[in-house]
Amino acid sequence: MKQKLIITIGRQYGSGGRLVGKKLAEALGISFYNREIIELAAQQSGMSEEAFEKVDETAASSLLYSIATGAYMFGNYVSPQVDLPLNDKLFILQSEIIKSVAIKESCVIVGRCADYILKDRKDVINVFIHASKEARKQRAIDEYGIAANKVENYLNKIDKKRSTYYNYYTGEKWGYSTNYQLCLDSSVLGIEGCVHMIESFIHEQSAKTK
Amino acid sequence: MKQKLIITIGRQYGSGGRLVGKKLAEALGISFYNREIIELAAQQSGMSEEAFEKVDETAASSLLYSIATGAYMFGNYVSPQVDLPLNDKLFILQSEIIKSVAIKESCVIVGRCADYILKDRKDVINVFIHASKEARKQRAIDEYGIAANKVENYLNKIDKKRSTYYNYYTGEKWGYSTNYQLCLDSSVLGIEGCVHMIESFIHEQSAKTK
Numbered sequence: 330m331k332q333k334l335i336i337t338i339g340r341q342y343g344s345g346g347r348l349v350g351k352k353l354a355e356a357l358g359i360s361f362y363n364r365e366i367i368e369l370a371a372q373q374s375g376m377s378e379e380a381f382e383k384v385d386e387t388a389a390s391s392l393l394y395s396i397a398t399g400a401y402m403f404g405n406y407v408s409p410q411v412d413l414p415l416n417d418k419l420f421i422l423q424s425e426i427i428k429s430v431a432i433k434e435s436c437v438i439v440g441r442c443a444d445y446i447l448k449d450r451k452d453v454i455n456v457f458i459h460a461s462k463e464a465r466k467q468r469a470i471d472e473y474g475i476a477a478n479k480v481e482n483y484l485n486k487i488d489k490k491r492s493t494y495y496n497y498y499t500g501e502k503w504g505y506s507t508n509y510q511l512c513l514d515s516s517v518l519g520i521e522g523c524v525h526m527i528e529s530f531i532h533e534q535s536a537k538t539k
Numbered sequence: 540m541k542q543k544l545i546i547t548i549g550r551q552y553g554s555g556g557r558l559v560g561k562k563l564a565e566a567l568g569i570s571f572y573n574r575e576i577i578e579l580a581a582q583q584s585g586m587s588e589e590a591f592e593k594v595d596e597t598a599a600s601s602l603l604y605s606i607a608t609g610a611y612m613f614g615n616y617v618s619p620q621v622d623l624p625l626n627d628k629l630f631i632l633q634s635e636i637i638k639s640v641a642i643k644e645s646c647v648i649v650g651r652c653a654d655y656i657l658k659d660r661k662d663v664i665n666v667f668i669h670a671s672k673e674a675r676k677q678r679a680i681d682e683y684g685i686a687a688n689k690v691e692n693y694l695n696k697i698d699k700k701r702s703t704y705y706n707y708y709t710g711e712k713w714g715y716s717t718n719y720q721l722c723l724d725s726s727v728l729g730i731e732g733c734v735h736m737i738e739s740f741i742h743e744q745s746a747k748t749k
Contacts, residue, residue, distance in 0.1 A: 341717075454727075459717045504716050507551075507669045511736075512722035517664075522743035526721075529739040533732035 332535065334359055334435040335450065336527065337443035339457040339495070339503065342487035343465030343473075345515045346458035349523040350437045356524060359435040362427075366441060370422040381419050386440055387490060388497035389416040420498055440491070444508060445499040454534070455509040456527055464516035542745065544569055544645040545660065546737065547653035549667040549705070549713065552697035553675030553683075555725045556668035559733040560647045566734060569645040572637075576651060580632040591629050596650055597700060598707035599626040630708055650701070654718060655709035664744070666737055667719040674726035 334357060340346020347363055354361035367385055371378035413421075424446045430436055431447055444455035460468075465484055469475040475483050495503035506512050511530050513523050544567060550556020557573055564571035577595055581588035623631075634656045640646055641657055654665035670678075675694055679685040685693050705713035716722050721740050723733050 457716050457722075502715075505712075506667050506714050506716045506719070506722035507724075509716070509722070510724040510727045512667075512716035512719065514717075514720040517720050517747075518740070518743050519747040522747050525743055526736070526739060529736060530728070533728050533735055537727075537729040537732050 333452055334531065335431045335447065335453045336437045337447065337453060337455045338437060338439045339444060339455070339509065340440065341459045341465060341504070342484055342491065343468040344458045344460040345468060345520050345523075347439050348520050349456075349458055349515065349527070350439045352520060352524045353527055354437040356528065357435070357437075359437065360430070361437050361439075362430060363439040366423050366426055366438070367419075369426050370419060373426070374418075374422055376418075380415060384414075384416045384419055386494045387416055388494045389414040389420075442495055442498050445495075445501065454511065454527070454530065456530075457504055457506075457509040457512040458515050458523060459504065459512065460514060460516035543662055544741065545641050545657065545663045546647045547657065547663060547665045548647060548649045549654060549665070549719065550650065551669045551675060551714070552694055552701065553678040554668045554670040555678060555730050555733075557649050558730050559666075559668055559725065559737070560649045562730060562734045563737055564647040566738065567645070567647075569647065570640070571647050571649075572640060573649040576633050576636055576648070577629075579636045580629060583636070584628075584632055586628075590625065594624075594626045594629055596704045597626055598704045599624040599630075652705055652708050655705075655711060664721065664737070664740060665719040666740075667714055667716075667722040668725050668733060669714065669722065670724060670726035 336350075336353065338346050338350040338353075340349075350363065351361055364382075364385075367378060367381045370376070371381055412418075420442075423441050427438060427441065427443050427446045430438070431450060431453070444453070447453045462484070466480045469480050469484060470477055492503040495501070501508050504512075511527065513526055515523050518526060546560075546563065548556050548560040548563075550559075560573065561571055574592075574595075577588060577591045580586070581591055622628075630652075633651050637648060637651065637653050637656045640648070641660060641663070654663070657663045672694070676690045679690050679694060680687055702713040705711070711718050714722075721737065723736055725733050728736060
């Protein structure tokens with residue numbers, strides 16, 4: 330039987346981490362999960378995909394803020410048993426999907442605290458992709474059409490959102506090296522270089538355990 | 540002319556990062572600097588190597604503490620122009636040595652904020668080696684003869700010392716992925732695996748810039 334491969338990829342905005350994951354999955358001939366997890370969460374819960382997209386990779390707001398903004402799914406304002414914010418519901422659903430996907434098949438999973446959710450499995454490789462600010466700004470302008478005069482601010486905002494999300498749900502520090510087995514700078518290596526490095530990691534790890 | 544290679548290695552205590560650096564330097568046929576930098580600092584300053592060793596990779600203490608412990612080299616208690624603490628003197632000397640070594644030759648430099656000291660050079664590869672706590676404890680017991688009942692405490696103490704030293708002199712966070720181009724978990728890869736991964740990195744980076 331071929332070795333099972335589960336690779337999670339955390340990534341700074343504009344580092345090309347999603348693309349690294351996609352190309353890696355293609356190269357290895359295994360499944361790729363990014364926004365696909367939201368689709369699955371929507372299907373399984375019968376909730377709207379659009380509603381989930383709005384709170385994807387966003388930490389839950391405070392209780393009062395959630396009530397004020399109507400961010401409750403099934404808010405029960407009469408009973409003292411208030412429902413969970415949509416963010417928390419999505420996190421729980423995504424966690425279940427990520428766990429069941431990892432049981433079922435080899436795959437690459439991008440973002441969504443997958444490294445933390447799968448921390449009890451011993452067969453997971455956790456990767457973090459980052460890049461220089463200059464390279465990330467350029468990618469945001471070229472690939473995502475962000476206006477040049479707004480890119481710095483946008484970058485900081487998304488970084489803040491992702492780190493808050495990760496730190497909130499895991500209690501760990503997003504992007505801190507010890508949370509991952511491999512961290513790579515894509516501005517030095519390029520997308521293909523990162524893919525090759527993860528393939529080398531799989532090879533070296535397998536050589537060590539033989 | 541062969542490509543110049545300057546590789547800095549930051550490392551958690553017990554991760555085997557020093558050994559990775561030594562084996563890498565051997566494999567590449569380039570110089571290796573770890574405690575050798577203290578020897579050079581002692582030679583160049585005419586100071587005692589033992590005195591330097593005591594404060595190596597240790598952040599400067601507060602002024603009062605330094606005076607109390609006699610940690611001043613040429614403390615002038617009469618003049619208001621007090622001298623620098625020994626830690627700071629060593630840091631400055633090491634910085635000068637690291638910079639001149641990097642100008643002179645290809646090399647691997649372990650610890651001592653070399654990544655930060657050489658940050659203005661574009662031809663440096665900064666690596667951070669970490670490992671699981673279990674693996675680090677075992678290495679500390681097996682390789683450094685630390686008593687099993689004291690190893691946990693010892694590990695935490697050295698980690699704290701190294702991170703305080705790095706954060707104090709660089710203003711950056713020790714072990715945070717974005718300070719390095721490559722971070723590796725040696726408990727998953729082994730020492731040889733880490734050496735191979737750094738060699739792969741050099742290859743991929745060179746392939747990208749061609």
